[in-house]
Structure formats: C-alpha cells, structure tokens
Amino acid sequence: MKKANATLFFNFNLLGWTLALALSLSANNVTTAQCVMICNDLVQISLDDDCQVEILPDMILEGNACPNGVFQVQAKINGAWVPGSGNFVATSAHINLTLEIRVKDLVSGNICWGYAHFEDKLPPVLDCNDIFLNCAITNYTPAYILDVLNVSDAYPSVDENCTSTTLTYIDTWFDLGCSGTINGFSDISAYVIRKWTAVDQSGNSATCNQYIYFERRHGVDVIFPPDVTVDCTDPNASPSITGAPYVVDFGLHFDVWPNGTYCELNGTYQDLKLVICDGTYKILRTWTIYDWCLPTGPQNPLTHIQIIKVLD
Known part of the structure; x- marks a missing residue:
C-alpha cells in the first residue's frame, strides 16, 4: 500500500498579522478590565480668584486606576452633558449648586459618576484710606464726605471675586486733649475709627479700619x-x-x-x-x-x- 503524501503550506505573513491582532485585542481587554474608575460620591469645590474653576479628573476620581487614561470631565446641565470637549468649567452661575459630574476615559471608554457642590469661599478684599477733616466739620457721614466735600476716599475700595457686596460701618469716637497725639499726628482735636465690613452674597466677610482725623483749628x-x-x-x-x-x-x-x-x-x-x-x-x-x-x-x-x- 502506498502512503499518501500530504504537504502543508503556511502563509506566515497572514499568521503573524492574525497573532498580533489577537494579542492586541487581548491586551486592550486586559487594560479595559484593569481600568476600574471610581468617582467620589460628593466633593466640595471652591471657585478661584477669577470666580471660576476647571474641574480636573483628580478632583472627582478616587485614586488613579487608569494611569494611561485620557480623561474628560463633564457636568449634567439641563439634561445634557457639557462640554462636548475639554473639561467642565464652573462659574458664578453655579455657586451653591450641586451638579452631577462624570469622568470619562477616552481610551478605555470607562465612565464613573459623582456629584460636586460649588462654593465661593473667598472673602472680599477691602482697602481703607484715612481722611483728614477740620474740627469744625460736624457731618462726617460717608455720603457727605463724598458728595459734598468731594473726598474720593470716603468709601473703601472693595475687590470681590464673584458677587456683589453689602457695605456697613460702625464709628467709635475719641476726643483728644490739646497735647494729644494719634498715630504720630499732633494738633488733632478728635478722631473716629470707622470699622467697615463687606459681606458678599455667599456670606464671606472682611473688615478694615478707616481713621477720620479732625485737625485742630486756631484763632x-x-x-x-x-x-x-x-x-x-x-x-x-x-x-x-x-x-x-x-x-x-x-x-x-x-x-x-x-x-x-x-x-x-x-x-x-x-x-x-x-x-x-x-x-x-x-x-x-x-x-x-x-x-x-x-x-x-x-x-x-x-x-x-x-x-x-x-x-x-
């Protein structure tokens, strides 16, 4: 009996490509499986000096389970996830709001969700300038000093990062004798320490002291x-x-x-x-x-x- 001879032919190029694809898919599946993203349930985020803040992935994620990931942070606004590209930027419109946030890995496609509450915790910045009046001036309200005496320093300057502010003041009066001095100034009949307080809409406050000196006049x-x-x-x-x-x-x-x-x-x-x-x-x-x-x-x-x- 004759034995049949069989010859096997392999296309090594095709075999190599198939093997490489299989290994690649296997590696991707392992990467995807290993990339387990966990978002914090709720984070508190404060706006910066410019009254905004870009929400970065590490603000939301717990740890870094996807070291090679390319992340995007989005917020759900009116039922839509925004922005379409890049990270969400919170502004004054989001103060005291709690928004649903998601982080997406653009490499693996994995997503996790959480919430972020946005706050303005920066107080206003006040700058008070002292004022010199003569001792015969008995009306020294800020409105009179500004509108009648045309003294521009009647009110403090207020620098607030986000919202409007409310200004109030309390005066404390001090009388000086003929030889009395205050803060290195002499020939002062009396002075007032005007404590200004500015409060923004988030309840943050700041104070500054303004001195009003009443200069002595002689005969x-x-x-x-x-x-x-x-x-x-x-x-x-x-x-x-x-x-x-x-x-x-x-x-x-x-x-x-x-x-x-x-x-x-x-x-x-x-x-x-x-x-x-x-x-x-x-x-x-x-x-x-x-x-x-x-x-x-x-x-x-x-x-x-x-x-x-x-x-x-």
Whole structure:
C-alpha cells in the first residue's frame, strides 16, 4: 500500500498579522478590565480668584486606576452633558449648586459618576484710606464726605471675586486733649475709627479700619463775618442771618459758633445797640474767639466788631 503524501503550506505573513491582532485585542481587554474608575460620591469645590474653576479628573476620581487614561470631565446641565470637549468649567452661575459630574476615559471608554457642590469661599478684599477733616466739620457721614466735600476716599475700595457686596460701618469716637497725639499726628482735636465690613452674597466677610482725623483749628484760622445791612421790616439780627465766625476748608464755610464743633475754640458775642433815628439803628456786635489750646496773649482771645445796620 502506498502512503499518501500530504504537504502543508503556511502563509506566515497572514499568521503573524492574525497573532498580533489577537494579542492586541487581548491586551486592550486586559487594560479595559484593569481600568476600574471610581468617582467620589460628593466633593466640595471652591471657585478661584477669577470666580471660576476647571474641574480636573483628580478632583472627582478616587485614586488613579487608569494611569494611561485620557480623561474628560463633564457636568449634567439641563439634561445634557457639557462640554462636548475639554473639561467642565464652573462659574458664578453655579455657586451653591450641586451638579452631577462624570469622568470619562477616552481610551478605555470607562465612565464613573459623582456629584460636586460649588462654593465661593473667598472673602472680599477691602482697602481703607484715612481722611483728614477740620474740627469744625460736624457731618462726617460717608455720603457727605463724598458728595459734598468731594473726598474720593470716603468709601473703601472693595475687590470681590464673584458677587456683589453689602457695605456697613460702625464709628467709635475719641476726643483728644490739646497735647494729644494719634498715630504720630499732633494738633488733632478728635478722631473716629470707622470699622467697615463687606459681606458678599455667599456670606464671606472682611473688615478694615478707616481713621477720620479732625485737625485742630486756631484763632488765627478764624474768619469773622462782614458788616451787613438789615431791612427794618424784618429786623432779624441773629448770627444765623447776619453771619458767624467760620473757617474755610474744601471751598466751604464751617461756622465755629455756636460752640457745637469739635474744635477747642470758644466763640461768644455781645451786642451794643446805637439808635440813629426812628426805625434806624446800628448794632455793634463784638465777637470773641478764645483758643483753649494756646496761652492767653495778644492774639488769644481774638476780638472783632461786626456792624449790623438796621435801616427804615
């Protein structure tokens, strides 16, 4: 009996390609199987100085089970996962919101889900500048200082990263004697420490102290009222009508009489009435200004006669 001879032919190129593909698929399956992603159930994330934050994979993932992964972080907004590419960026629109977040490995296709709560934890930044006023100014509200005196530093500057702020203040008053000093400044009659507080919409707050110094004025700074003429039909010679001694600052007159200012100046007057004829007379009003912080001498007290004519 003859034995049949059989010859086997192998296509080694085809065999090699098939083997390589099988090994590749096996490796990918192993990688996919080994890449087990776990997302944190809930993370707290704070926005930065620019009121935004890019959500990075390591903020959401527990550990790094996919060392060769290429990740994308998305958030579910109105039922849609955004963004289409790149990572989700939270802004002020997401403050105090809890969003569903997913991390996707673009290599293996694995996905895990979790939640992120977004907060603004950065307080406002306040910058207070001190203010110098003369001691005859009795209204020192921020609105008056800004709108009437045109002092731009009336309010502190506020730098807030995300939301609007509410400003409030509390004043503490301090009186100084003639030789008193504060923060290296002398000749100060009094000062106020104005504590400003700014609170943003997330409840973060910051404070700063503003000093308002009331600079002392002396008798030589006082300007006496001019002579005036008053109609006898309304012969009101009150200093509120005919004028009182004052000092000038910020282009405005600030009376030092009556003695309701913070200056150590005492102002008084005495009237002498001289009748000229029926219905016509003069008032010689002698003003006296005494400076409590200077010794008595030729220039202290100061006197001035104001002539008030009342004509028929």
